[in-house]
Amino acid sequence: MSETVQRxxxxxxxxxxxxxxxxxxxxxxxxxxxxxxxxxxPRDRAIRGRNGETIAWTVYFLPAPDLTGEDELVVRGDRCRVQILDWRSPYTTRTGLVALCTLGRG
Incomplete structure (x- = not known):
């Protein structure tokens, strides 16, 4: 299953x-x-939100797309800033990208 987001x-x-x-x-x-x-x-990244920001969505990509920390994503109607992290599947050796999507509302 997958979902389309807008960059x-x-x-x-x-x-x-x-x-x-x-x-x-x-x-x-x-x-x-x-x-x-x-x-x-995700539980292991709960403290990543900065002052006045709430992590609204965590988006997983496999394979990693062309996405940078300066981009914004629209996820389920919310336009969010992103924090980009490398992601490794806990079940396989696959790697990808995870985007922590933050809203500027505290």
Whole structure:
């Protein structure tokens, strides 16, 4: 089973702001096929949320797509910033990518 999420990427490569710190345009949406979507953080990563951020979704990709920490994902209607981590299956030797999707609401 899989789910499609949408990736948005800033055109500047500086986290969505231009050289004057004004909002930059984003490219997207680009559909990405996620292996699984889990609500909230996984138990071993529960403390990864930063001040004022809540990890709303954990998205697993296998194989790893073109996704960076400056991108944003739309997961089940929520547009989120992402923290990117390497992921290794606990059952096989496969590796992939996990995206912790955070909302700016505390």
């Amino acid at each position: 948005y990427r800033p055109t500047t490569g500086r986290g969505g702001v231009d050289d004057l710190d004004d909002p930059a345009p984003w490219t997207g949406p680009a559909p990405l096929r996620a292996r699984a979507v889990e609500p909230g953080p």
